[in-house]
Amino acid sequence: MTMARISGMGDASAVTFTFANDPLADFSRDDNRQAMQAALADVKRRLGQSYPLVLDGRRVDTAEWIESLNPSHVREIVGRCGKATTQHARDALAAAERAFPAWRDTPFEERCRLLERAADIMRKRRFELAAWEVFECGKQWREADADVAETIDYCRYYADEMRRLGRGYSMNVPGETNHYFYEPRGIAVIIAPWNFPLAILCGMTTAALVTGNTAIMKPAEQSSVIAAKLQEILEEAGAPAGVVQYLPGIGEEIGPTLTEDPRTALVAFTGSRGVGLLLNRQTAEVKDGQDHIKRMIAELGGKNAIIVDDDADLDQAVEGVVASAFGYAGQKCSACSRVIVVGAAYAEFRTRLGAAVESLVVGPSHDPYTFVPPVISADAKERIEGYARLAATEGSLVAEAQVPGGTGYYVAPRVYEGLALDSKVAREEVFGPLLLLFRAESFEEAVALALDSPFGLTGGVFSRNPRNIERARREFRAGNLYINRKITGAIVGRQPFGGLAMSGLG
Ligand code: NAD
16 A cells, blocks of 8 residues: 655645555455456457447547457457547547636536546446456456556546645745646647556546546547546546547547647657657647647657666566566566676576566466466567567577467567667567567676666666665666566556656656
8 A cells, every 4th residue: 555645835725645556456366256257258248339439528420430359359349439530630629629618617626526436436347447458458357457446546646636736835925925826728638558548548638637628538549448438437427528538540640630739738648659759749830820839748668677686586586577578468668678687697597587488378368367468469469570580580589488379469478688789679669578688797787788778768676785776776767767576567656657768758
C-alpha cells in the first residue's frame, strides 16, 4: 500500500490527503480464479458486437468499421469499432468545443466525483474489464488485472490531486491579496497506445477532464473495444454529453485533423517516438484562427538497460531481468531490452538466464499458465522477427523458448549476445520478446553503455555494492531507475512515470 501525504501551501485551504493503491487480485485464491474464469466465459459470449462512435453523447454509425482480433486466436473477432472519417473528427472537435464552457465552469469537486464514480464502476466490473483485455490485447490474467487496478488508481489519484490543486493557493503579503489558481485549457485530444489499453487511455483522459478540459479519445486501432467500455463507464458515471467523445479510427487518417485544428488546445500522446515527434511538429505550427499556443504531452518509447554488477545476487537478477524483458512479451515501454553484465559475473549470469528463458511458457493469454502471450498483431510479429533475423546474423543466439502451434501471433522469447553497440537492434525499440546481452569490464563502463542510447525511459541495477548503487543514482539518468528489482510495473502515486531524452517530454 502506498500512502502519500501532500500539503498545500500555507493557509486554511491547505489539504492533506492519503492515497492508497487498489490491491491486485490474488489469483492464488480460489474465489478470484473462479471470478476470472466466469468473466472470461461471459465476455466470450459477447465477442463480435459493434461499437459506434460517440459524439456529443450520441452513437454515430460509420460506413466502415475496424475489426479488432484476438491475438491468441486471430480468427476470433473481439468487436467491430466505428472507423471515423476526418468529418467525424471535425464533428468531435465541434462537440468538445460546445461542451467546454459549461464543463470549465463546473465546480472541480463535481469533476472529482465523476472520476470517483467511474472508479467505483470499474471496481465492480473489475474481472470483466480484465477479461476484455485478455481477449483484445492478449494480456495474461495478472497483466490485465494490473492494468485495471492502475486505471482505478488513476481516477482516484487525479481526483485527490485536483482537490489539492483546485483550491489554488493564497500568496498574500500584508496589504496585498494574491490568489494563485489553475485554468482549464480547452479541448484535449487524447491519442493512446494499445499496450495498457485502459490505464493509459483513462489516465490521460481523466487528467484532462478533472482539470476542466473536454476530451476526444482516439484509442489505438488494436484496443478500441476496451476504449468503448471506458466511454460507457464515463457516461454511466455522469459525464455530460460532449465532455468526452469516443473516436476510434486510423491514426494516420484522422490524426492530422485533430492535432492541426486551431480549436485543439492540448494533445496528450503516448506511443512510439516516430509518431510522437510528428505530432509535436504538427501541434507546434500555428494555424489560421488559432488564438493560443498548443500544449503537447508526449510519453514515448524506450530501449531500457539493466546493469548486473559482478557481486549481484544472480537469482534475483535473473528473475528481475526475465520479468522485465518477457512480461507481456516485452511489449511495455519500460521493458528491458539490454542487459549489461559486469566482469566475471557474465558467464554464470548468461547460463542461468539462458535456462530461465528456455523454460518460459509461451501460450494463449486466457490460459493462466502462460507467462509470455502472443504479440499484438501480424505486423508486430513480422517486425520483431525481422529484428531477430538481424540479431542472428550480427550476433549469436544464447537462448530461445518454444512457441506453441495454433493461430496466435506467437514470437519466441530470445536472447542474443555479441552485437555491436551501434547495431540497429541495439539502438531501436523492438517492442517484443528480444533481449541483448553485453559485457562490461567495470561498473563505470556498464553505466556508460547503458546511457549509450537515444532513449531514457527506465533503467535498472542489480548490485550489492553501496558505492556502485550510489554512482548509479547519480549517473544512470533515466526517467525511472530501479535498484535490485524489475524495471516494469510503476505504481501510481509511488513511482511517477516519464522519460528523458527521446522517451518523452517528461
Ligand atoms: P503508435 O505510435 O504506433 O500508436 C499510438 C497511437 O498513435 C495510436 O492510437 C495510433 O492510432 C496513433 N497514431 C499513429 N499514427 C498517427 C498519426 N500520424 N497521427 C495521429 N495519431 C497517430 O504506438 P503503439 O504501437 O500503439 O504503442 C507502442 C509504443 O508506445 C511503443 O513505442 C511504446 O514504447 C510506447 N509507449 C510508451 C509509454 C510511455 O509511457 N512512455 C507507454 C506505453 C507505450
